[in-house]
Amino acid sequence: MALALYRKYRPAKFAEVVGQEHVTEPLSTALASGRINHAYLFSGPRGCGKTSSARILARSLNCEQGPTPDPCGVCASCVSLAPGGPGNIDVTELDAASHGGVDDTRELRDRAFFAPAESRYRVFIVDEAHMITTQGFNALLKIVEEPPEHLVFVFATTEPDKVLPTIRSRTHHYPFRLIPPGTLRKLLERICADEGALVAPPVYPLVLRAGGGSARDTLSVLDQLLAGAGPEGVTYERAVALLGVTDVALIDDVVDALAAADRAAVFEAVDRLVEAGHDPRRFASDLLQRLRDLVLLQSVPEAAERGLVEAADDELARMAEQAGKIGVATLTRYGEILHTGLTEMRGATAPRLLLELLCARMLLPAATPAEPGLLERLERLERRSDIAAAPGSQGEDGAAEGRRTFRRRSEAGPDGAAPAPAAGPPQDEARPAPAQAPAERPERAAEPAAPARPPAERPD
Ligand SMILES: Nc1ncnc2c1ncn2[C@@H]1O[C@H](COP(=O)(O)OP(=O)(O)OP(=O)(O)O)[C@@H](O)[C@H]1O
Ligand SMILES: [Mg+2]
Ligand SMILES: [Zn+2]
Structure with missing residues (x-):
């Protein structure tokens, strides 16, 4: 059977661990200058290199040429501790998920007093350290507090908060992150x-x-x-x-239709999506991701170059165009609707129906007294006046459709007459508020909207 890629490409030295330079660089410097601590804590999300780095640390410490950030790769220790190598008796891994009880840690503790057999350091890698029981931690406390010279502990965990504080405070803590x-x-x-x-x-x-x-x-x-x-x-x-992801073409269709307030096109797209066997929930979450990308593209013009938005070039071009058609306030309102809807859709028996209702809600003019509603109207007004200022410079259809929408809305009046959407508004949809302190709104409009998730790191 073929070896899984993630095992075949397990990094063998710190230079090969990607995206964790904030951890690997200081660790390398410490190794190069021989400043070795007796206990390390590697924390962070799944599959980001904690266990790999713990093994690399052991290899770096015990290389004949070491301690070194650049293990030679040919000495007996390096060979045995290489990814896929047989390991050696001085480096012990304890999987606390299955061996986190007090008996296991006591055994570990008793072994810790012996000097290493053939290496510089005895290294204990305690993986999934948050799974160690309180009693188990207590058995280790003494030795972590007063470790013999030859001993190094590396705790790896996704949940550092669950590591006994008295142990944690004796470690050098290196937080790993999701990789950009x-x-x-x-x-x-x-x-x-x-x-x-x-x-x-x-x-x-x-x-x-x-x-x-x-x-x-x-x-x-x-x-x-x-x-x-x-x-x-x-x-x-x-x-x-x-x-099982949604074809971007479908996402594009729905976003374009939303931008043009083209109800028919929105619901047709949903129909096509269901016909094609896509999961409505998955679609909603992909659409939410797209809205997030659009918000970022609007807020940070060079978002793509900075790696904040990842997409193929032609898709980026389409997104840039869409970002020019929908304001940030509208995008965030759509985002909120979808986000709430996604929770409602969990385990729903009629996800398609829910998706259609969500679409209907997005298509409704933001008739809430809340600030986003006003902002959104402002944005629409601004776009209208752009169009008016530069006739013919915009897409014909979009502009015409937009004007129609606008007229309908102004007929409804800003002071509370319910608009007439194609789909019935949910009963709890609040009515438009009497205009409130409009003078201070435009400033708020300039505030960047919070992205749907924290922006990724700039890759380098
Ligand atoms: N930073 C990284 N650079 C390169 N490859 C990585 C990195 N992080 C993880 N990998 C790949 O993922 C595999 C698993 O990584 P590792 O076991 O180190 O993750 P982990 O952080 O310990 O995850 P878990 O919390 O699930 O135990 C590695 O064999 C490697 O192929
Ligand atoms: Mg691990
Ligand atoms: Zn070596």
Whole structure:
């Protein structure tokens, strides 16, 4: 059976651990200058390199030429501690998920007093350290407090808060992070080149998104796509089908239709999506992701160059166009509707129906007394006046449709007459507020909207 990519490409030294420079650089410096601590805590999300780094630390400490950030790779210790190597008796891994009880940690503690058999340090890697029981931690406390000279503990965990504070405070804590898409993409491209695998460029953003910033998850997704690829390599269509993501074309259609307030087009797109066997919930979440990208593109013009928004070039061009058609206030309102809707859709028996209702809600003019509603109206007004100022400079259809929408809305009046949407408004939809302190609103409009999730790191 083929070795899984994430195991085949396990990093063997700190220089090969990507996206964690804030951890690997200071660790390398400490190793180079021989400043070794007796206990380390590696925390962070799944599949980001904690266990790999713990093993690398052990290898770096015990290399014949070491301690060194650049283990030689040929000495007996380096060979045994290489990824896939047999390991050696001085480096012990304890998987606390299955061996976190007091008996296991006592045994570990008793062994810790013996000097290493053949290496510089005895290294204990305690993986999933948050799974150690309180009693288990207590058994370790003494030795972590007063470790013998030859002993190094490395605790790895996704939940550092669950590590006994008295232990935690004696460690050097290195927080690992999710890996930025730009960085992971380079890793994927390098691995594909190594494997001689053909992957269509638009596939990468899908893989990155599915992997959610975890290197292991991302490599697993790639693995699966490569396994199912024919001689033509991994195509976009194949990846879309296999990953169950929504074809961007459908997302584009819905966003364009929302921008033009084209109700028919929105509901037709939903119909096509369901006909094609897509999961409405998945679609809602992909649409939410798109809204997030649009918000970022509007707030940070160079979002793509900075790696904040990941997409193929032609998709980026389409998104830039869409970002020019919908204001940030509208986008965030859509985002809120979808976000709430996604929770409601969990386990819903009629997800399609819910999706259609969500669309109807997005299509409603923001008739709430809340600030976003006013902002949104302002945005629309501004766009109208842009159009009026430059006749013919905008897409004909969009402008005409927009004017129609606007007229309908002004007929409804700003002071409370309910608008007449195609779909019935939910009963709890509040009515428009009497205009309130309009003078201070435009300033607020200039505030950047909060992105749907924290912006990713700038890759380098
Ligand atoms: N920063 C990284 N750079 C390169 N590859 C990585 C990185 N992080 C993870 N990987 C890949 O993912 C695999 C799993 O990583 P690792 O076991 O170190 O993750 P972890 O942080 O310990 O995850 P978990 O919390 O699930 O135990 C590695 O074998 C490697 O292929
Ligand atoms: Mg691990
Ligand atoms: Zn070596």
